[in-house]
Amino acid sequence: MAVCCEDNEHDPRAKSVEEALEIILGASVPLSESEWLALDTALDRVLARDQVAASPIPAWPNSAMDGYALRSSDGDTPRQVVGSSFAGHPYVGSVAPGQAIRIMTGAIVPEDCDTVVPQEQTQRDGETVHFTSSIRAGANIRGIGDDLAQREVALPAGTQLRPSQIGVLASLGVAEVEVLRRLRVAFFSTGDELRAVGGTLRAGEIYDSNRHSLLALLRRLGCEAIDLGRLPDDPERIGNTLRHAGATADVLITSGGVSVGEADYIAELLQSLGSVQFWKMNMKPGRPLAFGRIGQADFFGLPGNPVSTIVTFYQFVAPALRKRMGCRAPWTAPRLRLPCATPIKKKPGRTDYQRGRLLPGPDGLQVAPVKTQSSHILTGMAQAECFLVIPAESGDLPAGTMVDVQLLEGMV
Template sequence: MTHDPRFDTVIAVDCSSGNDRGPRPTADAIWTCIARAGQAQTPVYHRNRALAEAYLIDTLADELAAGRRTLAAFDLCFAYPSGFAQALTGHADPLALWDWFAARVQDAPKSNNRFALAGQINARFPGTGPFWFNGLKSDIPDLPRTKADYGDHGLPEFRGADMAAKGAQSPFKLGGVGAVGGQVIMGLPTLSRLRARFGADIAVWPFQPADRAITLAETYFSLLPAALAAEAHDIKDAAQTALYARSFSALPPAQMARCLDVPASDEGWVLGVGSEDILAAAQLTPPPLRNDCFAMPQGAHWTPVETALAHLRDRLSPVTATQTIPLVKAAGRILAAAVAATRSHPPHANAAVDGYAFAGPLPAGPHTLPLHPGRAAAGVPFDGTVPPGHALRILTGANIPDGTDTVVLQEDVSANATHIALHGPLKQRANARRAGEDMMAGDAVLPAGRRLTAADLATLAACGTGQVSVRATLRVGVLSTGDELRDPGTPATDGQIYDANRAMLLADVAGWGHTPVDLGRAPDDRDKLRTILTGAATRCDAILTSGGASAGDEDHVSALLATTGSFALWRIAVKPGRPLAMGLWDDTPVFGLPGNPVAAQVCALIFAHPALAVLAGADWPARQSFTVPAAFAKSKKPGRREYLRARITDGAAEVFPSEGSGRVSGLSWATGLVELPDDAADITPGTPVTYLPFTGFA
């Protein structure tokens, strides 16, 4: 059977046989998650099957309209042990069995007939079974409550795939730990209707070739370790959809083909069983960048800065693995998955001040309230109910006691052992924080792609998050090229220069939150440079080179990248800078920067800084800029965007006297860059200009 293993989108679906679960996201419900190229979106909660089915129809229709091939992977048995479909429908075709169930299952948000239907099916078979377990209070004819005396019905309890997947349960088991039978009965009608809705555009693997726009497949959400699923979401069902959508979408076509290559059988198969090793590896390692990720559209000789930035933003994706670490160790790390609040913050209404709690409001005028015995303190809630018209001593942070909702500041009260006296008016719930007024349990707190700050750690800790899924730190190699370079502190002739770029770029990489890897210097020798790049690709996630990035005789970086099929020499309409060499060396992205230090720094800040952030798994960084008056005069020609070394003096931007890209001392003098537009401009003192502080790139 011929399959097409290339999928643009993966939708993972966690099914449920239960009734409507209400508006608040919860476990044992229906969850879905979409992923593309190893990047999972936030899992989506569906309170009942009708809403989930409508969502799937809309989503699959959108993917179809967008021209994307879609794999929909359901944690649901697509078939029963061999012989069941033939005995029940007269046909061995499991897809005919889907239609059989669709015609008989009754499903409303608050009730369904799965147990009654299972009993009716059992009545058609000899002995006891094949279904067992009754979750209702009333007995159902022919449906045993337990597996006692189960048997003699003529069918195997498990499919071959169930026995191959460690821990898988029988589709005949309707309840108890790990039971899947109920959700199979309730899920097959949905699959039947999806087939009817999408017709020739949909295939069901492995019964049909996976070569259509939409492929439905069965999977098992326990193939990968539970610890991996826990990283993505506080609710395990949601976490598993994200894990499996991400893992399947990250598989290269050759490895997906291996997963799809199973013998045809009327029992079907579980996608990933027998290929757990490559599925786990795909979960940990993002897919490589496309070989043409740096290729610019043909026709433009000079590429505007904004076009180049947009191209990087649209074509790059994370290349770092994910890992779960304790929250206290997560400062500066990039979230690999969105985090939802484990519980509300505060979890209970509590006092904002030290004082007395009572049931408000109080009208204007003097009031005297009897004191109820006891008190409420933070961590030691009051055990009981405060009678109407009474007050209770309460301390800051304590839970608001039952029978009260308002707190008066102790400084506004006269008190003795039995009563308090105060003046109104006092609004109801004054000085009381509402439960969940900061965050509600289940609320999205922080998105994937965010680099965690100290404040973020406090926010996550407050809502109960103990561990987070983060990206591994991006390892960025820095390599200088050129025979003329020498290491600082070593002897150098008049024809040689000290390597300023490597120290600068290594510091840049560290300041941007990545791990710098010093690759040293490469001579103007193509074979030696090839060896260095090949070694660097094994221990770096990205490489920055300086020098050799143009098209001259000694521009060996460009020459080597040109042999990979991924090379792009960008002629950027920028000053200083212009030539940028981009490409992949052994699937590792290489950014070839200019050799002159000022040009190398400007290009690193403007282009490499945001590109590396995306490769590391972060969002494309918003550039920090300020509009300030100029303290200089300049007549700028059209055609190139210009960056001038600048600093702020008395609120205005002063620029370095020389624009030469070899004047490295100007970088130390400056505190940022003035960005001049692509068009012509006449700058005089007082003209508004855009200032980019160096601190904005940290």
């Protein structure tokens, strides 16, 4: 059974997840500046304009199978084999009644033929081919434009180029593509207790894991990540860094310093240097979360607990970055509905993002929370394959309850 380890009472001053996301996305303006890139350097970039097929794909009828191309009107009678057609080396000549040609997958089908019979349904006797099943007109032929018609939009503007989209552009003969420039995202961590990885810790110190998590998350999205390092709890240094980043970056992210402790300066500085929309959330983990603007940059002040940093990034920062990058909607992660394999402990009041794993069940996939749900234990996040999204009004859930699930990883 998953046990919640934090107070889960509702704070009337805090934003709900839905309210916060609406505000954040409403303030996120897509990029407009673009650049041209060679196709093989455009992975993860966002198309600046529609990509249209200049000619149909495929441009000629071709065989979907290895076999024999023939006229279906001749029926099931044996045919005389008069030639061959290979991909890149089409058969030249006509195919008369009573004749057929040997044809390979992808090869052009002669104009005289309207059917391809797979070789598994044939028997060859010298130059004569016999058929072991009935011939069906039009079988196993890929028609002109089956994939894309001429002038059809192959990929719309706002498409983020994953491997399959790169392949589509290559199939169109595109060597260079116009994409939106990379979104510039600056980030830094705050806290006197933080030390660089690889060093030796003294009493009370911890390694700065949040900056490395944020760098990885930003790179996964395809952003230009600008690492501003880790800063001590010094209002002057933090303020100067905020001003500089607000003048040069599109988005600025900090981790730590947004709660109500004596050394938490981010929310106060944000109010004096820019504007703040909100700084509290009715969610768990991640109650202290500031959103606003400094200079030209949208600002996210994420909580310092490492799990809270990652959860709030996935739920709020990533959708905003996708919109600002120019990606097409939807910007939020899709959800599945799966039964929970174990009971879940929860107090009403805050939307809960419990870290979970997918498990095989008697009727398909089910989900269960990982053992540790504390927001300071990063190994629980590392073990997770998904989030269980449990609404604010929900209390304890018995095993078998259907819950919303967000998968953390795609296939590529």
